[in-house]
Amino acid sequence: MQSYFLGRKIIETLLGQGGMGIRIYYGLDSGVPQLLAVGADANENDQLGDGFIIADEGVGGPPRSGQSNFLNS
Structure with a gap:
């Protein structure tokens, strides 16, 4: 990816x-x-455990990379 x-x-x-x-x-x-994304508090500690989420359903590219530019081509 x-x-x-x-x-x-x-x-x-x-x-x-x-x-x-x-x-x-x-x-x-x-x-x-x-990639996994988690929230971090003011002390840069990961927010994990009950009540917190981990974002793990990002859309990978290519092919889903948006319009062609110097970063994705």
């Missing part, structure tokens, strides 16, 4: 958990690379 897209709704959900930012992790799903 060259890129991943996370929609506004999931980003707002992560930040709406009281976080001050988002941390991105590299992961594997059955050997396929993917």
Whole structure:
């Protein structure tokens, strides 16, 4: 994968958990690379556990990379 897209709704959900930012992790799903996003608090600690979510359903590209530009071509 060259890129991943996370929609506004999931980003707002992560930040709406009281976080001050988002941390991105590299992961594997059955050997396929993917990104995981978690909220992070003011001390940059990951927000994990009950009541917090992990965003793990980004859309990979290509082919879903948007219009061709210097970053994705």
